[in-house]
Amino acid sequence: MGEAEEGRRRRLILHNFLSLQECKELEFIHKSNCTVGYRPNVFSTTLSHLIATNSAHLIIPFVPVRERLKEKVEEFFGCQFELFVEFTAPEHAGMISHLSFRSLFLSWSRGASIGWHSDDNRPYLKQRHFAAVCYLNNYVDDFKGGLFHFQDGDPETIVPSCGDVVIYTADSRNTHSVDEITDGERLTLALWFSRDATYDEDAKLISLLSQSLLHDNVPKLCLPMPASSNMYWFSPDQASSDHQLGFDICWARLHVLGYDLLFRQDKSHCSNIAELLMEPLRLARGDELFDHEFINILHALQVVQFHCWKAPGLESVKLETSKVVRLSQSQREIILHLKSSFVKDLHLLESVFSNVACAESSQNSFNWADFSVAVTLWEDYSRKPRRRGQGHVPPSAPTFKFPSP
Numbered sequence: 227m228g229e230a231e232e233g234r235r236r237r238l239i240l241h242n243f244l245s246l247q248e249c250k251e252l253e254f255i256h257k258s259n260c261t262v263g264y265r266p267n268v269f270s271t272t273l274s275h276l277i278a279t280n281s282a283h284l285i286i287p288f289v290p291v292r293e294r295l296k297e298k299v300e301e302f303f304g305c306q307f308e309l310f311v312e313f314t315a316p317e318h319a320g321m322i323s324h325l326s327f328r329s330l331f332l333s334w335s336r337g338a339s340i341g342w343h344s345d346d347n348r349p350y351l352k353q354r355h356f357a358a359v360c361y362l363n364n365y366v367d368d369f370k371g372g373l374f375h376f377q378d379g380d381p382e383t384i385v386p387s388c389g390d391v392v393i394y395t396a397d398s399r400n401t402h403s404v405d406e407i408t409d410g411e412r413l414t415l416a417l418w419f420s421r422d423a424t425y426d427e428d429a430k431l432i433s434l435l436s437q438s439l440l441h442d443n444v445p446k447l448c449l450p451m452p453a454s455s456n457m458y459w460f461s462p463d464q465a466s467s468d469h470q471l472g473f474d475i476c477w478a479r480l481h482v483l484g485y486d487l488l489f490r491q492d493k494s495h496c497s498n499i500a501e502l503l504m505e506p507l508r509l510a511r512g513d514e515l516f517d518h519e520f521i522n523i524l525h526a527l528q529v530v531q532f533h534c535w536k537a538p539g540l541e542s543v544k545l546e547t548s549k550v551v552r553l554s555q556s557q558r559e560i561i562l563h564l565k566s567s568f569v570k571d572l573h574l575l576e577s578v579f580s581n582v583a584c585a586e587s588s589q590n591s592f593n594w595a596d597f598s599v600a601v602t603l604w605e606d607y608s609r610k611p612r613r614r615g616q617g618h619v620p621p622s623a624p625t626f627k628f629p630s631p
Contacts (some may be wrong), residue, residue: 235302235303235393236379236399236400237381237395238302238392239381239384239392240390240393241389242390243295243389243391244291244362245389246388246389249389250535250610252287252362253363254531255287255288256271256362257277257479258527258530258532259281259450259528261475262458262483262547263332263550264476265337266337266338268332268335269332270333273288273329273525278453279451280449280450281448281450281528288415291415292329292417295360296309297415297419298393299358299503304612305421309419309420310420311329311418311419311420311426318555324612326610329415329416329417330416330417331414332414332415334404334577335407335411336409336577336579336580337406337577338412339402339403339407340403342377343402344396344399345400345418346397347398347509351396352397353422354419355398356395357393357394357419358391358392358393358394358419359374359391359414360390361391361413362388362414363386363411363414364386364388364569365385365386365412368410368411369409369411369412370407371407371409372404372405372406372407372412373404373405374392374401374402374403376394376400376402377399378401379400394523406449410580412427417614447608449525449608450505450524450525452476452503452522452523452524454500455474455503458474459472459474459504460473460575471571472570472571472574473570473575474503474568476524477569478569478575478579480523480526482575482576483525483530483534484511485510486509486510487523488507488508488553488557488560489564490506490507491560494560495563496564497567499568502523502564502567502568503523505522506519506520506521507520507526508520509530509580510557511617514553515551516598517549518598518601529606532600533596539577540596540600540603542595549592549598
């Protein structure tokens, strides 16, 4: 394609590019693994973070989406077989101890916004040539505010709709902004593409995956391990690591869905948030305790978000009778006491996670029997990454292959 033609092709909207099922699975992955993001009131999940927290199998659903997007960007901008999904070194070395990939899940909560900018507007971002933003939920239904505006050209304003994708050049021809989120949570998957092979994501990703459980002959249950507690702590001042203000976002996501956390008796007076993140726990709702132990808070969060994703189809599948007992007074006291370790400002928490939508968020629609089914199905989902991976990686993506045992 000539330079003049490429100049005219600045952006493209792809309606219904992702199916509802794809969007829901990506939403599950993000909400059950995200950390405090790079901007105020933004939460993010990187591929490297999934690997670092023993959740490498959750990259698999993303692979075919990434490849389809790459092909569409190459087709529209006339650069077939020229592009690489961008890899860069960490932008904030003090915050992220692992490699940072430029395939990024983002959620924008109440108060988040970004002013006019282009995606290559820093010296360390000049390798970016094209960008793609996938919308995973709906304007008005799931959040308010958050409209995407281009400074000039057509279309000028993008109204986020689940499954839609906008692709555009990453330079100043597509200077854009995002309005402030006034309610709910705006979910996106963002990717950047480069013509520079030195920023290719695949080689770095394969290197990390070769050390993961995908290398094993026998699929194992992938039990997540939390990262540093600072990565989950939301504070009004995100530059501060002070746990005297704000809240833990893993605990917060469980709280807004109606769950309480019960730790073992010997942890009833623990105030070390880093220690509590790693401790076994059980889940409660109201005066009922689900008598099943989760290995840590991230394990519990993944199962809860999996239940959110699968809830509409669980009523027709009853695999087992859930084990539910009444909370004792001493257990209630432990729950209440440890709550103060996870949240210092409940009003801030409820403001940030306002209007969170989930099929299970209503007490009237929840039952432990369905949740018990979700526990079993999550274990099956997490135990078979190799089979799922072999079924998802397309033949047209020879540059991305999982390691062989």
